[in-house]
Amino acid sequence: MSKFSGVDYFNIDGLLSEEEILIRETVRDFVESEIIPIIEEYARKGEFPMHLVGKMAELGLFGANLPSEYGGSDMNNVAYGLVMQELERGDSGIRSFVSVQSALVMYPIFTFGSKEQKRYWLPRLAKGEKIGCFGLTEPDYGSNPGGMVTKAEKTEGGYILNGAKMWITNGTIADVAVVWAKLDGRVKGFLVEKGMKGFTAPEMKGKHSLRASVTSELVFDNVFVPESNLLPNSDGLKSPLMCLNQARYGIAWGVVGSMMACYHSSLTYAQSRVQFGKPIAGFQMTQQKLVYMVTEITKSQLMNLQLGRLKDSGQLRFQQVSMAKRNNCDIALDIARVAREIHGANGILDEYPVMRHAANLESVKTYEGTHEMHTLIVGEDITGLPAFN
Amino acid sequence: MNIAVCVSHVPDTTTKIRIAADKQNIEQQGVSYILNPYDEFAIEEALKLKEKNGGEVVVISAGGETSKETIRKALAMGADRGVLLKTNGFVDSISLAKALAEEIKSNGSEIVLMGKQSIDYDNSITAQAAAEILGYGCVTVCVDLKIDGTKVIAEREIEGGREVVETSLPVVISAQKGLNNPRYPAIKGIMEAKRKPIAEKDAALGKVHTVLSELKLPSAKNPGRIIGTDSSAVPELVRLLREEAKVI
Ligand SMILES: Cc1cc2nc3c(=O)[nH]c(=O)nc-3n(C[C@H](O)[C@H](O)[C@H](O)COP(=O)(O)OP(=O)(O)OC[C@H]3O[C@@H](n4cnc5c(N)ncnc54)[C@H](O)[C@@H]3O)c2cc1C
Numbered sequence: 001m002s003k004f005s006g007v008d009y010f011n012i013d014g015l016l017s018e019e020e021i022l023i024r025e026t027v028r029d030f031v032e033s034e035i036i037p038i039i040e041e042y043a044r045k046g047e048f049p050m051h052l053v054g055k056m057a058e059l060g061l062f063g064a065n066l067p068s069e070y071g072g073s074d075m076n077n078v079a080y081g082l083v084m085q086e087l088e089r090g091d092s093g094i095r096s097f098v099s100v101q102s103a104l105v106m107y108p109i110f111t112f113g114s115k116e117q118k119r120y121w122l123p124r125l126a127k128g129e130k131i132g133c134f135g136l137t138e139p140d141y142g143s144n145p146g147g148m149v150t151k152a153e154k155t156e157g158g159y160i161l162n163g164a165k166m167w168i169t170n171g172t173i174a175d176v177a178v179v180w181a182k183l184d185g186r187v188k189g190f191l192v193e194k195g196m197k198g199f200t201a202p203e204m205k206g207k208h209s210l211r212a213s214v215t216s217e218l219v220f221d222n223v224f225v226p227e228s229n230l231l232p233n234s235d236g237l238k239s240p241l242m243c244l245n246q247a248r249y250g251i252a253w254g255v256v257g258s259m260m261a262c263y264h265s266s267l268t269y270a271q272s273r274v275q276f277g278k279p280i281a282g283f284q285m286t287q288q289k290l291v292y293m294v295t296e297i298t299k300s301q302l303m304n305l306q307l308g309r310l311k312d313s314g315q316l317r318f319q320q321v322s323m324a325k326r327n328n329c330d331i332a333l334d335i336a337r338v339a340r341e342i343h344g345a346n347g348i349l350d351e352y353p354v355m356r357h358a359a360n361l362e363s364v365k366t367y368e369g370t371h372e373m374h375t376l377i378v379g380e381d382i383t384g385l386p387a388f389n
Numbered sequence: 390m391n392i393a394v395c396v397s398h399v400p401d402t403t404t405k406i407r408i409a410a411d412k413q414n415i416e417q418q419g420v421s422y423i424l425n426p427y428d429e430f431a432i433e434e435a436l437k438l439k440e441k442n443g444g445e446v447v448v449i450s451a452g453g454e455t456s457k458e459t460i461r462k463a464l465a466m467g468a469d470r471g472v473l474l475k476t477n478g479f480v481d482s483i484s485l486a487k488a489l490a491e492e493i494k495s496n497g498s499e500i501v502l503m504g505k506q507s508i509d510y511d512n513s514i515t516a517q518a519a520a521e522i523l524g525y526g527c528v529t530v531c532v533d534l535k536i537d538g539t540k541v542i543a544e545r546e547i548e549g550g551r552e553v554v555e556t557s558l559p560v561v562i563s564a565q566k567g568l569n570n571p572r573y574p575a576i577k578g579i580m581e582a583k584r585k586p587i588a589e590k591d592a593a594l595g596k597v598h599t600v601l602s603e604l605k606l607p608s609a610k611n612p613g614r615i616i617g618t619d620s621s622a623v624p625e626l627v628r629l630l631r632e633e634a635k636v637i
Contacts, residue, residue: 003403005401005403005421018458018461018583019461019579019580019582019583022458022461022462022465022574022579022582023576023579026465026573026574026576026579029573030573058573058575059573059575059576060575060576060577060578061576064576068577073575073576073577073579073580074580075576075580079576083576
């Protein structure tokens with residue numbers, strides 16, 4: 001396939017700074033040489049490519065938007081979004097790893113943690129020496145996390161945790177889990193460390209989606225968590241929702257990378273696949289599909305860029321993030337399916353990235369708030385009427 | 390140790406080149422530019438030398454305003470400061486070497502690194518010419534470099550093997566693929582790069598040696614031919630490969 005050099009039908013690069021472009025190009029090169037050549041094999045094996053952790057840390061991808069004092073790079077949110085986009089052009093599972101580490105582990109420690117917690121964990125997480133995970137979802141509470149039953153009870157010098165989490169990205173490979181549990185009926189965040197007595201994190205097997213990412217259960221059986229591992233500034237369901245808002249922002253950008261991968265593969269394929277004596281790109285119906293893809297990519301790019309500028313200027317509302325996450329995941333999945341059609345039978349092979357993206361996007365559309373939940377969030381915002389229950 | 394790296398801003402290798410109406414330039418629309426790939430090895434080597442021995446790495450590029458993007462990339466990889474020698478349009482390699490040598494001299498750089506060629510004009514001459522003008526030693530197509538005090542031991546790639554040569558500082562080295570594995574600019578480096586200075590001056594090109602008359606595209610390739618679709622075509626294919634294409 002011809003080398004990927006981005007999709008920019010509306011000269012959106014003209015709206016980016018030199019530094020934002022350089023960050024994107026760097027991650028694009030990294031993805032091209034380190035992720036794309038190996039990812040199908042890892043997806044087939046159902047393994048996360050652990051060797052990438054050090055390399056991604058060296059690039060500075062973990063918590064890059066945090067202050068340099070804690071191992072970040074003070075990167076702005078548009079650049080952060082572009083990083084997510086490029087990573088997900090490689091694979092949603094790799095982007096998920098970085099999202100979790102940065103937005104769901106480093107961000108809450110930075111925002112709700114004590115000085116000691118920040119000083120200990122953030123530089124280690126930034127360097128990839130430690131891996132984190134985020135435990136909110138439970139077997140019986142997905143879209144409705146407020147109903148969670150995992151609970152913490154105060155005891156001498158700390159807390160006793162009981163309960164279980166499910167669908168936790170990086171769970172089995174994590175050194176630290178940011179766990180949300182109810183303390184006297186109020187949601188609080190705890191740092192549960194690998195090896196704490198009574199804490200196990202078995203991997204969930206049999207996924208048809210996000211196969212190059214580790215997904216786990218977290219089980220807490222009378223786990224003693226010292227006082228110093230409570231995130232002191234977390235308070236109520238709002239705290240994990242703030243984290244999710246960071247991660248959703250990254251997903252809105254990330255899935256544009258999947259769209260680009262599917263579009264690029266489709267365009268190249270359609271230009272070279274000959275049927276009835278001409279390339280299939282020369283048929284009107286194929287052109288309609290390709291035009292649909294590039295138009296939707298352009299719309300999502302513009303939506304993301306404004307989302308990022310709003311976030312950088314402190315004006316972003318979470319409902320706007322919901323709209324972008326909802327729209328972009330939905331379109332990305334649709335584009336992947338149309339891409340599969342353009343590739344004909346070849347579309348089902350792992351020689352092309354299409355089916356892997358299509359399968360991955362089923363998870364991405366569901367996690368961090370399902371399509372329906374984001375519909376209800378925007379719905380409530382514009383009508384003033386909540387329709388959750 | 391004062392190290393200079395000369396870099397050029399070249400069209401991406403995957404770019405489809407179209408020649409502009411004036412036949413002096415290529416069409417700029419849709420062309421993306423990159424740091425000349427061989428120069429990446431030069432930058433990496435300079436950074437490794439600096440990490441080992443201390444000192445400063447200055448990046449020099451002759452070109453237009455947009456060459457600053459390439460200087461910025463080198464700064465993001467870890468170079469300390471940049472110099473843009475402003476030129477306008479085509480510059481012959483000897484004049485270019487002269488301008489670079491002038492800047493290198495004023496910096497007092499004792500180690501000068503650059504790619505063995507830039508992939509746009511492919512002259513492969515700038516390093517040698519600059520060394521001659523400066524009166525420095527010169528090692529081209531370098532794949533291994535050791536500098537110990539003022540002693541320089543370098544390996545060059547030659548046809549079918551390698552050649553080990555020895556020289557001393559000051560020296561100009563032209564880098565070949567294999568010299569090292571260039572690092573990616575880390576995000577932190579990119580963020581810091583915008584605070585590093587890039588000085589701008591007019592390139593001291595001096596006398597013009599060669600002028601560009603016209604750019605042309607290579608003549609179109611002959612279309613492919615299908616000899617046959619099964620094993621009966623093999624003898625004819627072998628005959629053509631031997632007698633016509635002369636490749637076997
Ligand atoms: C690969 C993967 C990785 C994940 N990683 C993490 C992680 O790291 N950490 C974490 O905490 N969680 C993680 N999750 C969990 C994810 O966030 C949840 O799956 C998601 O929130 C949905 O919950 P659920 O699966 O229980 O679905 P449910 O909530 O049971 O929903 C099922 C269906 O019902 C719909 N529905 C529910 N309520 C309503 C309503 N009121 N109105 C209309 N429709 C409704 C939903 O939209 C959905 O279509 C991950 C999930 C996957 C698949």
